[in-house]
Amino acid sequence: MSGASRIAEQLDAAALARSPLARPFTDADPDLDLETAYAVQRLLVRARVERGARPIGAKLGLTSRAKQEQMNVSSPLYGRLTSDMLWPAGVPIGQGPFIRPRIEPEIGFLIGEPIPAPASALSVLAATTAVFAAIEIIDSRYSDFRFRLADVVADNASSAGLVVGDRLVDPAAAGSLRTVGCVLRIDGEVVATAAGAAVLGHPAHAVAWLVNELAARGESLPTGAIVLSGALTDAFRLEPGSSAVAEFDGLGSVEAVC
Ligand code: OOG
Numbered sequence: 001m002s003g004a005s006r007i008a009e010q011l012d013a014a015a016l017a018r019s020p021l022a023r024p025f026t027d028a029d030p031d032l033d034l035e036t037a038y039a040v041q042r043l044l045v046r047a048r049v050e051r052g053a054r055p056i057g058a059k060l061g062l063t064s065r066a067k068q069e070q071m072n073v074s075s076p077l078y079g080r081l082t083s084d085m086l087w088p089a090g091v092p093i094g095q096g097p098f099i100r101p102r103i104e105p106e107i108g109f110l111i112g113e114p115i116p117a118p119a120s121a122l123s124v125l126a127a128t129t130a131v132f133a134a135i136e137i138i139d140s141r142y143s144d145f146r147f148r149l150a151d152v153v154a155d156n157a158s159s160a161g162l163v164v165g166d167r168l169v170d171p172a173a174a175g176s177l178r179t180v181g182c183v184l185r186i187d188g189e190v191v192a193t194a195a196g197a198a199v200l201g202h203p204a205h206a207v208a209w210l211v212n213e214l215a216a217r218g219e220s221l222p223t224g225a226i227v228l229s230g231a232l233t234d235a236f237r238l239e240p241g242s243s244a245v246a247e248f249d250g251l252g253s254v255e256a257v258c
């Protein structure tokens with residue numbers, strides 16, 4: 001069995017059992033490389049597809065300074081989203097399939113046409129059918145979210161779930177995503193605020209980074225893909241019985257209820 005298959009098997013089993021791995025792989029293998037880690041992601045998606053899910057898009061992670069500082073990892077990364085990760089807005093998620101979930105406010109993109117590489121924020125916006133408010137639910141298959149870059153890439157960038165707002169906004173009508181304001185409330189209390197520029201200067205720039213990274217690995221975003229451009233703020237633990245609302249200027253709001 002290759003290194004990637006062995007790692008994928010352990011991560012998949014940890015997710016299914018809701019039982020985190022005690023140590024990240026780089027503790028024993030500090031040389032674990034990013035290509036192996038991205039190969040692990042592909043195997044994890046394959047396992048989900050074999051269980052009936054379908055790929056729906058991708059997510060950026062660690063695209064904001066807030067998140068990089070929170071996780072002590074200084075490089076962006078991406079992961080893959082599948083249909084079994086979608087949760088309806090406002091409907092209690094309960095424990096769901098998660099170990100210790102956290103929520104993040106994000107700006108979502110619905111991709112309407114192929115984006116050639118090298119991509120830019122402008123070419124991404126030109127190919128985007130709609131932008132929308134989203135809450136990403138992240139979870140780590142490593143105990144206490146302790147990992148280095150290669151570990152978290154292998155763990156599909158902590159992908160676990162997403163809740164999507166009900167307003168699809170034409171990017172031309174959305175105003176500048178650089179200055180769009182975001183307010184995150186948990187149980188009514190404002191816990192964080194940010195602007196779109198928190199995400200690599202402009203959320204569309206983060207999507208362009210993703211397109212270019214995928215192209216370097218011979219991949220591309222299919223038409224109809226959903227892309228989460230990365231958290232604007234820290235991630236927050238969502239306790240059972242509580243509600244998180246992310247509100248964005250011009251994009252409306254979205255609620256995740258635990
Ligand atoms: C990695 C995933 C981070 C984001 O939006 O920054 C992420 C993690 O913090 O576990 O999804």
Ligand code: MG
Binds near residue numbers: 106228230
């Ligand atoms: Mg995220």
